[in-house]
Amino acid sequence: MPIYAYKCASCGHAKDVLQKISDPVLSECPACGKPSFEKQLTAAGFQLKGSGWYETDFKGGNACAAPAAAAEGSACAACPAATAAS
Numbered sequence: 253m254p255i256y257a258y259k260c261a262s263c264g265h266a267k268d269v270l271q272k273i274s275d276p277v278l279s280e281c282p283a284c285g286k287p288s289f290e291k292q293l294t295a296a297g298f299q300l301k302g303s304g305w306y307e308t309d310f311k312g313g314n315a316c317a318a319p320a321a322a323a324e325g326s327a328c329a330a331c332p333a334a335t336a337a338s
């Protein structure tokens with residue numbers, strides 16, 4: 253679930269909101285109650301989270317898409333780290 257950075261244009265209150273993509277966009281500031289709460293385009297938290305997960309999993313060798321195949325002793329083609337280790 254992506255995290256959206258919101259900021260109020262009226263009072264400057266900023267908040268990261270965890271939302272489903274299908275959730276409605278928030279517009280009311282929880283701090284001042286004015287309808288000036290806006291979603292920021294620079295959702296740094298979301299971008300870091302996404303790429304971080306992907307790279308960490310891949311380098312760590314835990315991203316094998318077929319753990320069953322690895323357990324049977326055959327190299328998982330989708331997992332270069334596992335192939336090199338064996």
Ligand SMILES: [Zn+2]
Nearest residue numbers: 260263281284
């Ligand atoms: Zn506000």
